[in-house]
Amino acid sequence: MTETAGDTTTAEGRRFPPPPELAAHANVGPEVYEEAARDRLGFWAEAARRLTWTQDWDEVLDWSNPPFAKWFVGGKLNVAYNCVDRHVEDGHGDQVAYHWEGEPGDTRTITYAQLKDEVCKAANALLELGVQAGDRVAIYLPMIPEAVISMLACARIGAVHMVVFGGFSADALASRITDAGAVLVITSDGGYRRGAPSALKPAVDDAVDRTEGVRNVIVVKRTGEEVAWNEGRDLWWDDVVERQSTEHEPESFDAEHPLYIMYTSGTTAKPKGILHTSGGYLTQVAYTHWATFDLKADDDVFWTAADVGWVTGHSYIVYGPLANRATSVMYEGTPETPHRGRWWEIVEKYGVTILYTAPTVIRTFMKWGEDIPAKFDLSSLRVLGSVGEPINPEAWLWYHEHIGGGRCPIVDTWWQTETGAHMITPLPGVTTLKPGSAQRPFPGISAKVVDDEGNELEKDATGLLVLTEPWPSMLRTIWGDDDRYVETYWSRFGTSVYFAGDGAKVDEDGDIWLLGRVDDVMNVSGHRISTTEVESSLVGHATVAEAAVVGASDPTTGQGIVAFVILRGNVTEEEASGDELVQRLRTHVAKDIGPIAKPRQIMVVQELPKTRSGKIMRRLLRDIAENRDLGDVTTLTDSSVMDMIKDKLPAAPSED
């Protein structure tokens, strides 16, 4: 059987039926599964009708050239109009779109009418700067409203946004700008992180200097810190956006017009630009947001506690909630600033009813203790969500009891940057919950667990997760690389079966339990990082000859990055044995890729375990990093290598 990063299933046998009150008024009931199964395309067409189209489609799905899908062929719409204008036209202009909370405690309340004005101004500014439909715009911003406004302004004029998480390095930004061919960058002087201003503009200056094609950099003033200025290229947001008209006529775009590119780690060092398009994407993010969270636009206060720099932010801070006219909370900072109860203070302050976050954060809160959330009034909460990695039953139960007061269903949503929207999840008014399981494919989605040959496994078996039918919010390709798109996702079991890269178990009831990645992708705090990317950063350092990186299970972050390095001959023994070099290497990776990629541990070794064909045996390295029994090592070229490596194992990993 294929290796998986760790089995989260346990003997936890408790079951949680939907609260009767919620089930009685839920947006979707149990019949939705049958309806979707009876007429899958009809079901998605119905979901698409929740949006406003300026031209109807001729065909729901064109799958004549798999794996290149076209949804709602011939249909036209404007994504920003659907997210903003139509709600204002329907008389909801005064409804709050975002309660924004800055880390230092400053706040902004933005209604749908105000959002419409801001998006129109930003769209007019982009047009004035010569940005055209189809052009790519890079966005490198902290969690401030201008991030949302910029994304919608691009969508409004048909430009393709490419948001880069503010925690990524100048290098990472430069390679993404180059790959996407961005003509403009929107950034800020900085943002607030852990109580202090953290600069962003220097990374943009550095990145843009190393790339070609960026004509302008728009800079939002957030921290007021001094920034270097490139006259003629750089423009303050306040100068170029604020003076624009609040009127802008939205143009209609084809359903398959590109909406955004989001880079994600794959199994090679080069990140993949995942391309999402307009009509199908908006259909599925809006419908899943409405059904999975049971979103009631008039009553709920919805909070996805994630960064807009990730797909979770794109789909469930921006596009899904806005398409559904939700009132959302958006928070700039970290959970422990200025104190460890900050999130619960925010829930209490805004009366948050639906909270969506990642298991790694829940485990951190567990570590801090339940007495912290207990100090706040969390009684407004009614639905909780989880995303990003398998949630272990212990964290699930803690979340359920100490945050949800024992009354809120938890929707454990499995999906990916590539899938665009929820794919496997319970429904809060329908599903009897099993802690730790994502349970059933969403209505209209065909997810299966198969063995290595692609045969479906029906009950009580472990295998690989695949998606056997196209879905509206699926990625359309890897930007500029159709071959890699086919090869990565659609080659293992033929061109019409999507290989997700996750291991999964199907239990005796047919419910699905996700088991982690089966490829060389690590999941650290819900973020995907490729082992190869970290390895190539390490061998890029003057002291490293060879490197092997594995994701070892970690009680808080899910997986932690553990690197084994062989040093070059020019490194003295004294240097090699001290801690200083290891720390330097850790910092080097953090600078190269971003702080999220900083290895938890680096071990200096003389040799690496390899198969006879020269492939590094990561499973063994992972076992060492996790101190597991080694099992069969007979395929190693030299099994004494393992003893040598084990001797080098430090007692405890460093904390930061």
Ligand code: PRX
């Ligand atoms: O391994 C799965 C894990 O996260 C991967 C996708 O990562 P990314 O594209 O960064 O998107 C994260 C947010 C959607 C998947 O291949 N994953 C995501 N959600 C879950 C999960 N694993 C188990 N359970 C989940 N609910």
